[in-house]
Amino acid sequence: MSKQPEIDQELVAEDTAGYKVTDKKTIAEYANLDAEDDSLKKWKESLGLSTGALIGDPNDKRRVVVLELRVDVEGADPIIINLETPGALQSLRKSPIVIRERSRYQRRLRFRVQHEIITGLKYLQSLKRSGIRVDKSQEVCGSYPPNTVDKPYYEKTFAEEEAPHGMLARGTYDVTSKFVDDDGVTHLEFAWQIEIKK
Template identity: 55%
Template sequence: MSDQDDDLVPSQTAGYKVGEKKTLDEYKNLDSNDESLKKWKESLGLNAAVTGPTDDPRRVVILQIALEVPGRDDVGLDLSTPELLENVKNKPFTIKEGVEYRMKVKFRIQHEVVSGLKYLQVVKRKGIRVDKTEEMIGSYGPNPTSEPYEKKFMTEEAPSGMLARGHYDAKSKFIDDDGVTHIEWSWSFDIKKDWD
């Protein structure tokens, strides 16, 4: 890992120990008489039949990450294929200064349970870090239907003023409690006085 990527290391919670990794079948058969564990497994979708493409080896498929602004269409980045992921860094988008927004992500989980999925983001301007975001997404089992999961982040406010306007470079990734990076990409945006 290069020095630049040290910004994309998730924080550690003192005393937290990651549980032992299990297969789907092990989770399904785990303490079948324990009612609270049964409800937890249902929340992960472990009791439903899992559908979806079996030739795609990815466990976490990020379909889209978007900026949700009240009264406007979402500004979304399609990340569903490696080709689309590669293209996002060449297409900066505009954010109006001072606007309230929140990010949201649509994703699918395949093949096995993913524990402690997190979103990390570092934003730099002229090579200097100006923001770091770490958002817990949660633990999920493989989607039992074709409907993707969606997670909305906390509402934020874009910086404003003459000094805030300009071009920003960002790097993002999704990582889980096992330290597996499921997707990592670079992208950029411009903060302007207005949307156009």
């Protein structure tokens, strides 16, 4: 069995040239903007900007709650990890997700936003083998209002990838996944492994 993966401390979000983060507003401030405009009011309510429809535990201070990691591998049952289960992140560090070489696979993440609007949420991923980074990616997820009873979570599906192949590509890769927003807040960071097999 391979050693447990470590968090890649050098995984940092890249800035988008020319993009400037705007001042933060509360849900109530957004809801009250142009309050006399009925069409804007309906549009804001459809986004969940009316404070009555919001979900989330007021005692849970997290703004982004990552609920589930799913890996769909061609020709195999989906691998679904409920990240809200106690010990799930520790278990994920110990048991690599096995992918056959040349298989097509796709990652999906399910998450909830609570308490306030999140702007510029990004998913960062680093892939290392024997301590050497072999890949780094950054995917912009978008901006999201808090979830509502009608829309209890968001899903992000990433581009389909093909597992590497050949004797040198087989083995265990350490993965660091990280959720960061425009304010530089890291909402979740965790280490896990992928094992490429013949």
